[in-house]
Amino acid sequence: MDLFENETLKCECMLDSSRGIYIPQNFAECYDMKQWGISKEDEEILLEGPDNEEYWETWDHVTQNAQYVDLDGLIWHLWQDGDLFGVVWNEDFEG
Numbered sequence: 001m002d003l004f005e006n007e008t009l010k011c012e013c014m015l016d017s018s019r020g021i022y023i024p025q026n027f028a029e030c031y032d033m034k035q036w037g038i039s040k041e042d043e044e045i046l047l048e049g050p051d052n053e054e055y056w057e058t059w060d061h062v063t064q065n066a067q068y069v070d071l072d073g074l075i076w077h078l079w080q081d082g083d084l085f086g087v088v089w090n091e092d093f094e095g
Contacts, residue, residue, distance in 0.1 A: 010076075016083045016084075024059040027046065027084060036062075037066055063080055
């Protein structure tokens with residue numbers, strides 16, 4: 001049974017929690033920031049890692065605003081609860 005079945009159409013683990021404080025940095029290293037609508041400035045901050053004083057504020061902004069549209073036209077969002085997930089929310093769910 002899908003734990004997110006009422007809230008999401010799709011849910012994929014992108015990065016697991018074993019990466020700890022480096023999840024934001026690894027996200028910027030492993031995924032195309034342009035496809036997720038993330039500015040070059042935010043990408044550069046994330047790539048610098050947790051020593052950058054704007055790292056966590058930038059990550060919060062990214063997780064709240066990033067969107068990726070796949071080939072089927074589905075809009076993916078980021079959601080982090082330990083692991084980092086890509087999710088497609090149901091239209092009625094306010095996540």
